[in-house]
Amino acid sequence: MYRKEFFVFEQGRPVSALIRNYERKDFPELIRIQQECFPPPFPSELWWNREQLDNHVSLFSEGALCVEVNGEIAGSMTGLLIDFHLDSPDHTWEEVTSNGYITNHNPNGNTLYVVDISISPSFRKLGLGKWLMSAMYDLVIYKGLTRLLGGGRMPGYYKYAHKMTPEEYIASLLDGQLKDPVITFLLHCGRTPIRAVANYLEDKDSCNYGTLMEWKNPFHQ
Structure with a gap:
């Protein structure tokens, strides 16, 4: 399991932060952050649901990360493993992530694929997205994968x-x-x-x- 403690700076003041794997007890907070990041008129049915999040932690918990600031969950990032080859790069987000359910997660894949990254608007000046991305790079190295990949x-x-x-x-x-x-x-x-x-x-x-x-x-x- 992943755990990284560090400091971010808010108006020049160091604030404690933590990146860890998210768990089922975190689901309400993760869904709340989705609601903050994508408010109406964004369709509510496109926010994370509990079944998707349950798949993330049961199928590939290593790729399910959240970041806390002073003990409050401020964002998350999710990935799955796929087998990717540059000679056939075209795909859709829905295809490559099983519409966010990651049921196509391949434990033997060569690539860590980014499903989603979300940072609560009230925490967006702390550089948390870059810290989460760095944590995923750690996972790529730890598992000996070829790359991290995602569609922006x-x-x-x-x-x-x-x-x-x-x-x-x-x-x-x-x-x-x-x-x-x-x-x-x-x-x-x-x-x-x-x-x-x-x-x-x-x-x-x-x-x-x-x-x-x-x-x-x-x-x-």
């Missing part, structure tokens, strides 16, 4: 879709001309783009695209 939303793309392709949008992010709330965050976390994937998820702001981004295990041969 492109919520800024709709502003430019009339004049550039998704590939051109990603290139503009990489050369510093543009910033994207999600993709730029993932770049700060050490993730690198592989390609844009059409119809990755139903998301008007991203024009239904996702950017497939990986972090390669530096110890993997």
